[in-house]
Structures are given as structure tokens and as C-alpha cells.
Amino acid sequence: MSSRMSLEEKFHATGGKRSYVQRLFGRIAGIYDLMNRLMSFGLDRYWRKRAARYLALATGETGLDLGAGTADLSIAVIRQSGPNTHMIGMDITPEMLEEGRKKIARLGLQDQIELRTGDAEHIDLPDNSVDGCCSAFTVRNLTDIKQGFREMFRVVRPGGRVVCLEISHPPGRIFGGLFYFYFYKLAPLFGTIIGKAFEEYNYLPNSLTTFPDAPTLQKIMEEAGWSDVRFYRLSGGIVALHVGTKA
Structure with a gap:
């Protein structure tokens, strides 16, 4: 598919954004973890650990990880939470989940983490059925962000939390300029050299172009029903x- 096509044209050519994203992540499932480590200079583990701390399930509670992919965030939550905690990880890409299952089995966490195919905009769970919900680098890929946060709100029990970790728009001209140069110019090059995946790693920066900044995303979450929504910029706002909390 030509890299000169706009993202909207690519979505249309493949049957919509959901279908495009599913195929794209299916193609890079085997190199996804390696690319995350390299492109973030290892910071992605620290970011997930911070997110997991904010979710912090209590003894016996169950959390939901949307866009769970290879299960790194689910694993981080289990490690940061009390005993007998469980995570349900959902993702639309079977190939990513398969990588995640291998990892969970290696770590002996298969009794605490269950991975299943699922859509963040139409969560196949009853109302008020989980104690908290989290996602890492998922919301940017949704077709309708507000619908995603509404669904999260529906399935989380009153008093439960939502934690969303996402690439953002760094404030500040100098640092912001350096970030955009790296993210838009060098990241696709990384993908091409290491993973022979220019299309996939060209999508990642371009998906940020229309993604809301942190204050705007805060408002979207509030409009979806979440209370006491706050955001924390990490690593200079990268x-x-x-x-947020369900009141």
C-alpha cells in the first residue's frame, strides 16, 4: 500500500480503521516487543510500571487491560497488585495475543492473566463487572475514542479506576521539535531497518497527528462519565x- 496515501485513504481501502489496525499489528506481532524497547530506549517498561501503580488492584480484584497486545501491561499490573488478583486482557489482533500467551506461560502467570479476543469499543463484559480498567498505547488506535471510554465506564464498578497510557504531544518548542523529528522521521526508519516494516512504523507517528493532546483527552474522558480525571506527563510529555474514577 503506497505510503503517499493518507491514513483516511488507507482505512477506506482496507474496510475501515479497525480492520487496518488489526492487520497492521498482526504483521508486526513478532517484533512488537523488541521495537518498543528500541524505539523508547527502554522507557516503555518504566511507563507501564507507572500506569500499573495507578491501577493497583487490591486482594482478589479483577482488572481489564484493553488493547492488551503481548500482555506487558497486564503483567505489570499483576506484579504491582495484591495477592489473588486477576487480569483480563483483550485485543482485536490474535497474533499479538498469541505472543502474549507465550510470555504469560514462561512467567507462570496463566492462572492470573486471561487473554481473549475483544474490542475496546464494544467490550464483551457485563456492566460493573471489573474493579479497574487500563490501556497502554491503545486509545490512539480506536475509531471512536469517546465510545471507548464510555464502554470502559460501563464495565468498571463504582469506585473503580481507569488508567490510560498514551503517546502525547510534548509541550515546549525545543523538546517538542526534537520529539517530532525523532517520532516522524527516525521511527519509520527504525521500523524499516530492523523489522522491514515501514508501513507499520509510518502509521504510528501519523496516528498521533489527529490524536488529542492531554488536556483535550481529559475532557473527552470527563464527557464519557469519568470523574476526578487527571493527567501526568512522563519523560518530558512524550x-x-x-x-479517572467512576463515582
């Missing part, structure tokens, strides 16, 4: 961690 990523933002949004946290």
Missing part, C-alpha cells in the same frame, strides 16, 4: 498517563 507520553501522558490519564487517571
Whole structure:
């Protein structure tokens, strides 16, 4: 598919954004973890650990990880939470989940983490059925962000939290300029050299172009029903961690 096509044209050519994203992540599932480590200079583990701390399930509670992919965030939550905690990880891409299952089995966490195919905009769970919900680098890929946060609100029990970790728009001209040069110019090059995946790693920066900044995402979450929504910029604002509560 030509890299000169706009993202909207690519979505249309493949049957919509959901279908495009599913195929794209299916193609890079085997190199996804390696690319995350390399492109973030290892910071992605620190970011997930911070997100997991904010979710912090209590003894016996169950959390939901949307866009769970290879299960890194689910694993981080289990490690940061009390005993007998469980995570349900959902993702639309079977190939990513398969990588995640291998990892969970290696770590002996298969009794605490269950991975299943699922859509963040139409969560196949009853109302008020989980104690908290989290996502890492998922919301940017949704077709309708507000619908995603509404669904999260529906399935979380009153008093439960949502934690959203996402790439953001760093404030400040100098640092922001350096970030955009790296993210838009060098990241696709990384993908091409290491993973022979220019299309996939060209999508990642371009998906940020229309993605809301941290204050705007805060408002979207509030409009979806979440209370006491705050955000924390990490690593100079490269990523933002949004946290909200279901009153």
C-alpha cells in the first residue's frame, strides 16, 4: 500500500480503521516487543510500571487491560497488585495475543492473566463487572475514542479506576521539535531497518497527528462519565498517563 496515501485513504481501502489496525499489528506481532524497547530506549517498561501503580488492584480484584497486545501491561499490573488478583486482557489482533500467551506461560502467570479476543469499543463484559480498567498505547488506535471510554465506564464498578497510557504531544518548542523529528522521521526508519516494516512504523507517528493532546483527552474522558480525571506527563510529555474514577 503506497505510503503517499493518507491514513483516511488507507482505512477506506482496507474496510475501515479497525480492520487496518488489526492487520497492521498482526504483521508486526513478532517484533512488537523488541521495537518498543528500541524505539523508547527502554522507557516503555518504566511507563507501564507507572500506569500499573495507578491501577493497583487490591486482594482478589479483577482488572481489564484493553488493547492488551503481548500482555506487558497486564503483567505489570499483576506484579504491582495484591495477592489473588486477576487480569483480563483483550485485543482485536490474535497474533499479538498469541505472543502474549507465550510470555504469560514462561512467567507462570496463566492462572492470573486471561487473554481473549475483544474490542475496546464494544467490550464483551457485563456492566460493573471489573474493579479497574487500563490501556497502554491503545486509545490512539480506536475509531471512536469517546465510545471507548464510555464502554470502559460501563464495565468498571463504582469506585473503580481507569488508567490510560498514551503517546502525547510534548509541550515546549525545543523538546517538542526534537520529539517530532525523532517520532516522524527516525521511527519509520527504525521500523524499516530492523523489522522491514515501514508501513507499520509510518502509521504510528501519523496516528498521533489527529490524536488529542492531554488536556483535550481529559475532557473527552470527563464527557464519557469519568470523574476526578487527571493527567501526568512522563519523560518530558512524550507520553501522558490519564487517571479517572467512576463515582
